Amino acid sequence: xxxxxxxxxxxxxxxxxxxxxxxxxxxxxxxxxxxxxxxxxxxxxxxxxxxxxxxxxxxxxxxxxxxxxxxxxxxxxxxxxxxxxxxxxxxxxxxxxxxxxxxxxxxxxxx
Amino acid sequence: xxxxxxxxxxxxxxxxxxxxxxxxxxxxxxxxxxxxxxxxxxxxxxxxxxxxxxxxxxxxxxxxxxxxxxxxxxxxxxxxxxxxxxxxxxxxxxxxxxxxxxxxxxxxxxxxxxxxxx
Numbered sequence: 631x632x633x634x635x636x637x638x639x640x641x642x643x644x645x646x647x648x649x650x651x652x653x654x655x656x657x658x659x660x661x662x663x664x665x666x667x668x669x670x671x672x673x674x675x676x677x678x679x680x681x682x683x684x685x686x687x688x689x690x691x692x693x694x695x696x697x698x699x700x701x702x703x704x705x706x707x708x709x710x711x712x713x714x715x716x717x718x719x720x721x722x723x724x725x726x727x728x729x730x731x732x733x734x735x736x737x738x739x740x741x
Numbered sequence: 742x743x744x745x746x747x748x749x750x751x752x753x754x755x756x757x758x759x760x761x762x763x764x765x766x767x768x769x770x771x772x773x774x775x776x777x778x779x780x781x782x783x784x785x786x787x788x789x790x791x792x793x794x795x796x797x798x799x800x801x802x803x804x805x806x807x808x809x810x811x812x813x814x815x816x817x818x819x820x821x822x823x824x825x826x827x828x829x830x831x832x833x834x835x836x837x838x839x840x841x842x843x844x845x846x847x848x849x850x851x852x853x854x855x856x857x858x859x
Binding site: 660661663665671672673674675678718722727728729730731732733734 | 783784797846847
């Protein structure tokens with residue numbers, strides 16, 4: 631069953647704009663991860679945020695986590711055409727080792 | 742860069758045929774996962790192994806699917822007999838799970854095996 635649910639399902643922006651994707655989950659978590667999938671490829675890990683962290687940065691990526699609302703957001707600043715991909719959040723539920731993925735946000739960055 | 746290798750990349754077969762997908766995980770990773778991706782269901786966890794032992798296969802249809810890890814360099818997912826509803830992309834992923842080392846719990850995915858059952 632899906633644990634994380636991304637929102638929106640699809641997002642289309644112009645190059646240079648910021649892209650924000652949200653993820654909501656249902657149960658307590660140990661950590662939350664974001665992955666990217668280019669068309670026809672496997673998933674690639676982007677960033678991991680632990681349940682006791684509120685914000686994390688990596689290059690043009692900024693991830694926030696609000697455990698009281700059971701939600702996370704991924705912000706990509708100054709987007710590029712190469713950022714076009716699907717983005718997934720994944721969670722490890724407390725007491726489990728299974729990494730469960732949402733259905734993803736499909737991001738299109740227009741040049 | 743170390744990577745997860747999956748074969749075959751593409752497979753077209755007829756209903757009723759046996760299909761075997763193979764995965765070579767990254768050396769040193771202790772956990773191997775099998776996922777299935779479809780447009781309708783997204784990424785579904787089928788099964789996973791820790792140190793080659795099956796820990797959970799509750800996501801797999803037991804009557805036709807089987808997953809094994811005969812050695813540390815090979816994981817297999819077998820479908821017998823295959824059905825059209827099995828058409829999907831099957832991903833193998835490996836990671837160092839349950840440890841405190843840097844990069845723990847992060848998965849490296851293979852490129853996937855795209856299965857079409859006619």
